[in-house]
Amino acid sequence: MEPGRGPTTLLFFVVALLLGVAPARCHQHNVLNLVTYNTNLAIPDSSTDFRLADLQTRFTNRLFSAEADVICLQELQEVVHQEIIMAAAWTGGFRSSASFLASYDAASKAALATQPACNVFKFIVLGDCIQQQCGEKFGQDIRVLLNCVLTNCSQQLRLANLSQECINCVNAHGVEGIAGSSGLCFSNKTRLDFRPTYGLLMLSKYSLTNIVSRTFLDGASFFSRGYVRATVNGGADIGNWTAVCTHLYPSVSGVRYSGAFSSTEEENLNNTLAILSESLVRNSSRVVLMGDMNHGPANSENAVTAEFPRNYQTVLNSSYCSPYAEEDGNCTFCGRINRFLTLAAAATGVPVPTEILDHIYVKAPFLTCQNGVNTNSVNLTATRLFTEVTSVGLPLSDHYGVRVSITVPAEPQPTTVQPGSAAAPLVPMPLLLRLLLLTWACSMASL
Numbered sequence: 001m002e003p004g005r006g007p008t009t010l011l012f013f014v015v016a017l018l019l020g021v022a023p024a025r026c027h028q029h030n031v032l033n034l035v036t037y038n039t040n041l042a043i044p045d046s047s048t049d050f051r052l053a054d055l056q057t058r059f060t061n062r063l064f065s066a067e068a069d070v071i072c073l074q075e076l077q078e079v080v081h082q083e084i085i086m087a088a089a090w091t092g093g094f095r096s097s098a099s100f101l102a103s104y105d106a107a108s109k110a111a112l113a114t115q116p117a118c119n120v121f122k123f124i125v126l127g128d129c130i131q132q133q134c135g136e137k138f139g140q141d142i143r144v145l146l147n148c149v150l151t152n153c154s155q156q157l158r159l160a161n162l163s164q165e166c167i168n169c170v171n172a173h174g175v176e177g178i179a180g181s182s183g184l185c186f187s188n189k190t191r192l193d194f195r196p197t198y199g200l201l202m203l204s205k206y207s208l209t210n211i212v213s214r215t216f217l218d219g220a221s222f223f224s225r226g227y228v229r230a231t232v233n234g235g236a237d238i239g240n241w242t243a244v245c246t247h248l249y250p251s252v253s254g255v256r257y258s259g260a261f262s263s264t265e266e267e268n269l270n271n272t273l274a275i276l277s278e279s280l281v282r283n284s285s286r287v288v289l290m291g292d293m294n295h296g297p298a299n300s301e302n303a304v305t306a307e308f309p310r311n312y313q314t315v316l317n318s319s320y321c322s323p324y325a326e327e328d329g330n331c332t333f334c335g336r337i338n339r340f341l342t343l344a345a346a347a348t349g350v351p352v353p354t355e356i357l358d359h360i361y362v363k364a365p366f367l368t369c370q371n372g373v374n375t376n377s378v379n380l381t382a383t384r385l386f387t388e389v390t391s392v393g394l395p396l397s398d399h400y401g402v403r404v405s406i407t408v409p410a411e412p413q414p415t416t417v418q419p420g421s422a423a424a425p426l427v428p429m430p431l432l433l434r435l436l437l438l439t440w441a442c443s444m445a446s447l
Helices: 005-019 046-058 063-067 079-091 107-113 120-137 142-152 154-161 164-178 264-276 279-283 307-314 323-328 341-347 429-447
Strands: 029-039 070-074 096-099 203-204 208-213 225-231 241-247 287-292 358-363 380-385 401-407
Touching: 005 107, 029 287, 029 358, 046 063, 046 079, 046 264, 070 241, 070 287, 079 096, 079 203, 096 208, 120 142, 120 154, 120 164, 120 279, 142 154, 142 164, 154 358, 203 208, 203 225, 225 279, 241 279, 264 279, 264 307, 323 358, 323 380, 323 401, 358 401
Parallel strands: 029 070, 241 287
Antiparallel strands: 029 401, 070 203, 096 203, 208 225, 225 241, 287 358, 380 401
């Protein structure tokens, strides 16, 4: 206790008790703040280190603490990046986390540490094909090279049967990772270094329980996706919520689709239905689904085009509110104004659309969701985050973040009176005096 604070603190608690409120009620503790943010750190570029450091600083300086109680990050692909952000988040007050990394025990990590990320022998035939068919694509945008490999070396790619760890290493280090038998992914980098994270990290100020991490489909893929699910234990004010952090399958403009479905839209729908049918999601009354969903509605007023609108509508048809898309409606993946995307369009020659891909869907008994819109009086607000341009002339990511705030109504508390006894009489106090005293008590507590 600081010198001189003893009498003031004691008086504050006395007044709070007289008013019949807990001291914590001086702050708005019945609001759950949620943030989703695609970091665009999956494939390294010249700005990766700067943007990772910026993200780290936002946690250590507690900037995120003012924005969110629960955060869903995507495209935080590398293990080391997740470890850096988890340490920074702990400093910033986010003491609980959920990710794919939690599924590895000490024995499995020790085994992976002895194995190279990629098996050099699997690359003999595949490497020859890539060199012959796509050699001129080296040094270009990674999507140009990937499209060439998927188009011209698909048979060799299937035969190679690459592990997800190997694919992650190639994503991180590009051609240099597999250049010759001494490439980084064949020698210095291990499978432990590139354990599949699927880019997902959920961080929370509240404790997280019932944590699971699952992929949508078995088998390695350059675009493998999954989700992390947990129970957010919000206490008496917030209650318990089932939370999902995910990144669904994209349309991948300009890249040949070689997946298990008829199209990228069908695979995105499969991902969507897998989450909606997950047992805890299906059976919980309070649910939030957060992430880069890679689907969304059109909004002509904001010049936003639709992406897989049928899949977006599938979520709304399951009684979810979509506060950001339906009430704000500005793009989160903005091909016209985000410099990451304008540069990518110039490099590939493929136009980048302007869309709402990042969502926080909400379902709760106190919400009335009609086609994504909450029609009752409960406070449900949404806003776009991280639109600023950094000192290197780029935004923080090729996506903007989204925040949704949910004001959770108080549950009615029944009054129990023992048989044969009378309820204790209330001490009358004018309402204005109660408000004045409460305001003063809160101001003293913040000193």
